Amino acid sequence: MSSGENDDEDGYRGLLENIRHLLMERRPADPLRYLQTVLDERIEQRDVRRLGSSGENLAPPGGLVKHWDAERSTFLGVDVGGSLSKITFFESNDDPDSAVAAFVKRSERYGSTGFRDPALSFEWRNGRFHFLTFETRRMEGAIEMMRANGLLKTGETLLATGGGAHKFSETIRSRLGLCVVKGDELHCLLWGINFLVQHTRDECYYFANPQRPSMLETAPFDMTQGSAFPYLLVNIGSGVSILKVDSNDSFQRVSGTMMGGGTFWGLCRLLTKCKTFEEAVELASSGDTTKLNMLVRDIYGGAYEAFGLSADTVASAFGLLGVSEEARNSVTEADIARGLLDMIAQNIAQLAYLCARKYHLTRLLFVGNFLRKNPLSMGSISFSIDYWSRGVARALFLRHEGYFGSTGAFFIADDDPVVVPRGALSEDHRTDAQDGRVGRSTNAMPTSE
């Protein structure tokens, strides 16, 4: 026996002792599954170190709330998006004479496009959160209104994020005399989500009956119990980023796809007369996909038993249009919009499910502009996640959809590195796209063939 073989044996013995210790201490009910998870984790950690982590440092250690609570004196966060700007405002009970608080609560409408959503407001510690929206093209007017009403004191710090934060920071600085601190869009998004899911019991919800999804049948999912981490975050903007969020301090982009909201809208502009994304989503609601999708029954005359595929399973999206002139003649713009919407949402859900499997995650959070006023796609996603995971995994959505950036802006550290999207204000749906065919995970394929 060579000394190399002796080294191997020592290694095996150390590993066995390690496993024995884990089993006897943790006493898992399903030891095979438990060891599988441990090994996956160890191997991934090992590979991360080897490959160099692509994970991001999300916040200074010490916890999200402590960081914000202890160091901030201002409670206004702004997310300047391509079409809409969002404000998260925290009203402290310690400052009952606040001019901002009085102004914010005086009405639910401000100027021509601003509004406050009282249903989203909630009590927290010594105060209350409020959430406001206005159209970014009214930014000058909003600044003027704030100035005229003396809402913010000279020298105070305004925490801002979003593609437009850079563009308007000089105006805000000169007209309001505020100090503008800008934070990276993605970091603020994650801070906002992490704060909300850990500090409100009903932030997350899911479709109670995903096989027949309805906005009338949703149920809250409480992530404040136990650890919120890890979870899979699927951010659907023009494109899609899929992140594994491990803690308040760390995340990793594990996948993504170029097929997102921008794909739906781009193809709708070619195939329908719709002038806005919202109009296209609305049009889709009256569409019928059986007029363009090829079903299993169209091919096999019924179910395909060998694969356990039911007769009404979609075999090929838009497949009927390639083979049937009758289908081409009878299809409507609404059918096409619905076909695109369902195809894209279901594809995103399938990719997300496979990523979740790769990392052994069962909590999948879906966020992003694409879901705004789009219950159809939330339903499609819920259906698909339930389908692929056989009911084990859940598609979760968030009540404060759209306000994560403005809420997360509260946690901007002065030295947070900023990525400023260029031209993000030129037209809608251009802000939060990341990637397409890139975004490697840190976990390589097994190297043995």
Add this chain to the structure above:
Amino acid sequence: MSSGENDDEDGYRGLLENIRHLLMERRPADPLRYLQTVLDERIEQRDVRRLGSSGENLAPPGGLVKHWDAERSTFLGVDVGGSLSKITFFESNDDPDSAVAAFVKRSERYGSTGFRDPALSFEWRNGRFHFLTFETRRMEGAIEMMRANGLLKTGETLLATGGGAHKFSETIRSRLGLCVVKGDELHCLLWGINFLVQHTRDECYYFANPQRPSMLETAPFDMTQGSAFPYLLVNIGSGVSILKVDSNDSFQRVSGTMMGGGTFWGLCRLLTKCKTFEEAVELASSGDTTKLNMLVRDIYGGAYEAFGLSADTVASAFGLLGVSEEARNSVTEADIARGLLDMIAQNIAQLAYLCARKYHLTRLLFVGNFLRKNPLSMGSISFSIDYWSRGVARALFLRHEGYFGSTGAFFIADDDPVVVPRGALSEDHRTDAQDGRVGRSTNAMPTSE
């Protein structure tokens, strides 16, 4: 300590002894990775048994070739497809006076649409394989030609598969006096692939430089060395089926997508003036996707460093068309066809990669009508698999693409259950689609939250 705890400890000790035995016997170089694979396999087997296998029995035990060799007296397999029919013919040296062999070898053209591809022909044991194609609409003429030339003797068995096998079997029976035995399309496909990859050294090939894929730079991949199994099979027809093939005897449908060749062709019929699938693929070759895809640089003005996304990464397929009137005015039908082709091929590759990860597979075989005369998509798929797997996994293609069914028909057992697609002959691209959003794997998500 309760007796339940004692039972647990006994279970743990048994498991540890099992692991110790495996390590000492196999002496793996990377014990963590090795144990991970063993656990995955054990857990999957356990779950398969628990859930009821959806795996298919592919062939009687005993091996593919033995089964065919020992029991068959005829060497002609036919795959009657929606538009094309394929014939695999084995010329035995033991029968030098065969009328079929003389007829087949007399020419490379037969009738108005038939042709033989001599480049695909190969020697095997005591004879030679030949591969022929003719248009299915010429079936009557082909039957007449065979009858007139006395090519097949009355009472011989014709092995047939494909959507049209059922439709033409009565004609063949009555005019040629042949006994027609029909085999399930999918089973024949798998038999054909398994036979070819295990008995010819150069059946599989890959793009030697996947980052700049070119049909001029391919290399053979020899699957006759060691076991060919398991591998992932991605069958791209109108829809896509993703199978895990474990042996000559077993496979499992693990995933699939409704976004396949039918989706490309259906959307092309809406967006271009092309009259055939082939025309649309040809048109795509002159298209430029930068005129319709939104790139990372369009959003961030350069690379997005935080995610390691380069400036020319696609952020959103067709995304530019939603936000730029200029882009909408300048885009051509060729650009659109190319955008659809690339988007669909890359999406299939991404799903296939994630499925391969789930099952720890590094060999991915891509087959199906969609790849016929479509080197662009083979290139896209090669690029994507290389990209996502960081060069570890390979996209493999097969030289006898299109002839798997007719070759696999050799292995039809008389009692093979047949699934006959209905209406598969009505128009092209309607035959080999399976599924869309279904096709559950047998391996459930971890049940612990």
